[in-house]
Amino acid sequence: MHTCEHCEARSFNMCNALDADELARLASIMSDQRFEAGTTFIEEGAPADDLFNLTSGTVKVFKLLADGRCQITGFMMAGDFLGLSRGGTYAYSATAITPVTCCRFQRPQLRGLFNELPKIERQMLGLAMNELMAAQDQMVLLGRKTARERIASFLLSLSDRAVRRGRPGNPVELPMTRGDIADYLGLTTETVSRTFTQLKGEAVILLKGNHGVDIQDLDALVEIAGQEDREACFHPFDQIA
Amino acid sequence: MHTCEHCEARSFNMCNALDADELARLASIMSDQRFEAGTTFIEEGAPADDLFNLTSGTVKVFKLLADGRCQITGFMMAGDFLGLSRGGTYAYSATAITPVTCCRFQRPQLRGLFNELPKIERQMLGLAMNELMAAQDQMVLLGRKTARERIASFLLSLSDRAVRRGRPGNPVELPMTRGDIADYLGLTTETVSRTFTQLKGEAVILLKGNHGVDIQDLDALVEIAGQEDREACFHPFDQIA
DNA sequence: CACAGGCATTGATTCAGGTCAAGGATTGTT
DNA sequence: AACAATCCTTGACCTGAATCAATGCCTGTG
CATH class of the missing domain: 1.10.10.10 (Winged helix-like DNA-binding domain superfamily/Winged helix DNA-binding domain)
Structure with a gap:
């Protein structure tokens, strides 16, 4: 069983700001999960029931066009979160390219925890902003x-x-x-x-x-x-x- | 003088979740501002002292490469916020392409308000997530x-x-x-x-x-x-x- | 160890979009 | 109204990366 105290991803993910008690609270609504290389564990358009926080391994996040053209929007690693949704369904697909371990949260429970521990929300806002800036850099790369x-x-x-x-x-x-x-x-x-x-x-x-x-x-x-x-x-x- | 109650951007920006009292609190730390078409009011790399919330007009947000190549990462309109920073400096430049009106916040004051009114922070997290998804769509467009x-x-x-x-x-x-x-x-x-x-x-x-x-x-x-x-x-x- | 299936490299050729160049249409200004 | 100044369109040509086509190299499996 994975314990947050020893998590190697802890220093750069959404748990960073939490003390031991809060970490325990978070752990109580979380389940550890492992995916083999090649597993697509998020599918664009499917109901977005869960959110994931990677603890090890690498994941490709991508979108497909109707004719099969693929754009990978990011490679996710330890500390990154996954599971953005739009109208209740996932906004992209995600496939493990190495064996992956992650924490899995159910959305309603995580929402509850946000109310309890606004720190997490703030931490996630910071992560989201960083991702947004990375996305803008990637647009420069792709466009120019x-x-x-x-x-x-x-x-x-x-x-x-x-x-x-x-x-x-x-x-x-x-x-x-x-x-x-x-x-x-x-x-x-x-x-x-x-x-x-x-x-x-x-x-x-x-x-x-x-x-x-x-x-x-x-x-x-x-x-x-x-x-x-x-x-x-x-x-x-x-x-x- | 602009009043939040009549703001045409209110229904789709970060103020959306606030009641009248909270809105007044927000207005107290905010100043109205107007920029003529062609004004570059955010410059990549400059100290990121302020955050802006557009109330009317259109702004182009862009990054430049050393040789002058330009990538516009978005056109911002009423309700969008501006002023992402990385290490204390702006992550991109922004130029008004029509006359623009906006609310200007100083960072430290807004930070204080976040603590007082976590609702705003949540609202901004939602906006940031939407922007992130739009950025991913744009990556598909640019790449494929x-x-x-x-x-x-x-x-x-x-x-x-x-x-x-x-x-x-x-x-x-x-x-x-x-x-x-x-x-x-x-x-x-x-x-x-x-x-x-x-x-x-x-x-x-x-x-x-x-x-x-x-x-x-x-x-x-x-x-x-x-x-x-x-x-x-x-x-x-x-x-x- | 052999061998199969995916992955990577390399070459020949094509083509979508870039570059260069010249006019034409708007727009704001005196 | 005349004018710049800027913006837009169109044409001719070029080129960086895509496509098509072999061939070679890993890597995991029995």
């Missing part, structure tokens, strides 16, 4: 960056996220496939592959099998990504006011 | 839709927003320039113009000068936009839980 810039930005942002979670920023772990990366960056598998090869040829990165990239020349990568505001990239707990 | 699909989706979403604000959904008002539309949809001015011309040629729309579009064949436009989930498009007050 070249394939090369997209790949460079992607590697840097994965590296940053790893560091923020207390893991090494290099080499970068890529749990997802080339196809997933393409669906996240608005490209095709082939273009992703070609761009990796190109950066490898320039000695900017080194490919370590299919799921790892060693950054050999960080400055060059930052230069290519063209995002002046790199360090400003993610204050963990900005609040709206 | 064709120019034709983008333009059709754009016209429909403007029409929907007008209806939600109690205005006619047709003809659609376009206060922004072709260049702004391009910067929002990840296209160029020329492609926007050509696509309008093409849709006009197919009798799907009718151009009414530079700032109006008459939708002649709504079904065709919906078909072209390819967004199955049109009616689900924006429950005004979905809450996180």
Whole structure:
């Protein structure tokens, strides 16, 4: 049984602000859950009964067009929450790309807890704002960056996220496939592959099998990504006011 | 002097949940402000001292790359809030594209009010979630839709927003320039113009000068936009839980 | 260990949308 | 009314990334 006190995701998720008693209260309405790699546990359009808070593993969040085109709107990791709804149904689908553990909440119960512990609500507002800012960065990437810039930005942002979670920023772990990366960056598998090869040829990165990239020349990568505001990239707990 | 009781934005912004006393409390820390068309009143990177709540007019929110490429992340209208910050500085720039009126709050004071009136915080969480879902839709558009699909989706979403604000959904008002539309949809001015011309040629729309579009064949436009989930498009007050 | 199925790379070719360039239509100003 | 100044449209051409098509490489399974 998972206990919140030892949760490795605790320092950067919605539980962060809670003391031991409040944590126990939260735990009482929560159930631990595990999903195998490949499991789609949220389906766009299905009744949005639950909310999830990831504690380990990586999840892809995506939307599909009628003809099968896919846009991945984010890769979720420990501390991220999942389950946005629109009119009572999920706004997107979510599939585990590695084995995943998470806390599961039923909506009505969580709503009750919000009234009891407004701190949680505030914490979630902060998380939502951060996600909104990340979404805006992604719009810049999708609307205005070249394939090369997209790949460079992607590697840097994965590296940053790893560091923020207390893991090494290099080499970068890529749990997802080339196809997933393409669906996240608005490209095709082939273009992703070609761009990796190109950066490898320039000695900017080194490919370590299919799921790892060693950054050999960080400055060059930052230069290519063209995002002046790199360090400003993610204050963990900005609040709206 | 503007009074909250008669505010036309009240029914769809963060003040929605407040009673008369609470509204007065809010008004006490707020100042009315007006900006002429063309005024950039939020600059990315500047100290984020204020938060704004639009009451009329249209604002473009955008981010710039070092070489001048621009991505507009949203057009804000009555009821929308502005002023997201990251590490104490604004996360984007904002320019009025029509004359704009808004309520201005100083951050520290608003923070104090959040503690007093948690209802506001909840209301803002709902607004933020809605914005996040809109951002995800925009990622699908930017990453995976064709120019034709983008333009059709754009016209429909403007029409929907007008209806939600109690205005006619047709003809659609376009206060922004072709260049702004391009910067929002990840296209160029020329492609926007050509696509309008093409849709006009197919009798799907009718151009009414530079700032109006008459939708002649709504079904065709919906078909072209390819967004199955049109009616689900924006429950005004979905809450996180 | 072998082998099957998915995943990744690479090459050849195409095409949607970008770029460059020239007029035409609005809009606000004196 | 004449004018800039800006915005919009249209045309000709180009190019970055998509598509089509092999082939090679992992990785998990019996």
